[in-house]
Amino acid sequence: MRLLLLLPILYASLDPAAGLTPGENCEMCQIVLRTVFGHFSANVPSRKKLTNQLKHECKRHFHYRRRCLMAVKDQGDFLYREMTGGDFKPIKPCFIMKECKRLQSPLPEDFQPDNSTYPPLDMTSSIISLDAPTTIAPPDVQE
Numbered sequence: 001m002r003l004l005l006l007l008p009i010l011y012a013s014l015d016p017a018a019g020l021t022p023g024e025n026c027e028m029c030q031i032v033l034r035t036v037f038g039h040f041s042a043n044v045p046s047r048k049k050l051t052n053q054l055k056h057e058c059k060r061h062f063h064y065r066r067r068c069l070m071a072v073k074d075q076g077d078f079l080y081r082e083m084t085g086g087d088f089k090p091i092k093p094c095f096i097m098k099e100c101k102r103l104q105s106p107l108p109e110d111f112q113p114d115n116s117t118y119p120p121l122d123m124t125s126s127i128i129s130l131d132a133p134t135t136i137a138p139p140d141v142q143e
Contacts, residue, residue: 020064
């Protein structure tokens with residue numbers, strides 16, 4: 001009986017959308033829209049393809065997934081009109097969908113999220129050398 005009472009509390013604590021601040025929600029909204037808009041090279045072919053690509057992009061962001069998928073479901077037509085209407089800025093639909101507040105700033109045009117763990121390697125100046133020569137020989141075959 002006690003376990004049944006604790007299940008809703010446990011489920012609520014595992015809600016991935018509960019972990020983001022309003023600023024992070026705003027940032028994620030803009031990242032998703034900018035990524036999808038860039039995927040189509042600013043030329044969205046159809047409402048269906050846009051919706052499918054938005055859903056795909058939403059699923060890539062674990063903590064924003066549920067909120068993003070609900071926004072795509074509810075606002076798919078609006079997002080299509082925004083992205084095909086000419087001058088598209090991700091902050092505008094995010095503001096209208098109430099993901100961003102009035103005082104929150106748009107992401108810079110050259111914003112690139114850093115998902116890497118290691119710094120990029122410069123392969124042009126890297127020289128790989130072995131400490132000792134290595135010989136590979138077949139094992140002796142005994143007959």
